[in-house]
Amino acid sequence: MKFRKKPVVIEAFQFTGDYTDAVAKVIERAPAKWLSESAAGRPAVLDIQTLEGTMTAFPGDWIIRGVKGEFYPCKPDIFAATYEALPPHEQGPAS
Numbered sequence: 869m870k871f872r873k874k875p876v877v878i879e880a881f882q883f884t885g886d887y888t889d890a891v892a893k894v895i896e897r898a899p900a901k902w903l904s905e906s907a908a909g910r911p912a913v914l915d916i917q918t919l920e921g922t923m924t925a926f927p928g929d930w931i932i933r934g935v936k937g938e939f940y941p942c943k944p945d946i947f948a949a950t951y952e953a954l955p956p957h958e959q960g961p962a963s
Contacts, residue, residue, distance in 0.1 A: 877954065878932050883941070885912035885927035894931060898939045916940060 881890045887902055891914060894900045899917035914925040918940040925931055925941035932942050942950075 876935060878934070878951065880930045880932045880942075880947070880951070882944075883914055883925045883927060883929050883931050887912075890931070894939050897937070900939065914941070 883891070885905065887904070891902055894914065894916065895902060901915045903913050903915065905912045911927050914931070916923050916925060916931070916939050919938060920940075923941050928944050929941045930944065930947040931939055932947075933939055
């Protein structure tokens with residue numbers, strides 16, 4: 869048997885490594901921790917408690933808000949292969 873993924877509209881933002889309002893929302897709504905850039909040159913990361921355990925988002929990764937309000941990171945190539953932006957008239961209000 870073959871299956872098709874149901875069309876689902878998601879909210880997402882691309883993590884830059886900076887502490888932004890979007891990162892603050894993830895930390896506020898989900899168990900998450902932002903770890904700033906280290907003196908050793910390690911980039912800033914965002915550790916997010918997901919349904920599958922702790923996942924780490926690195927700069928360039930997308931942070932997706934799932935259908936149950938959960939957050940999780942997604943690598944840019946997987947995001948590009950899976951999602952496309954809605955046209956402006958279908959965007960609706962930001963949340």
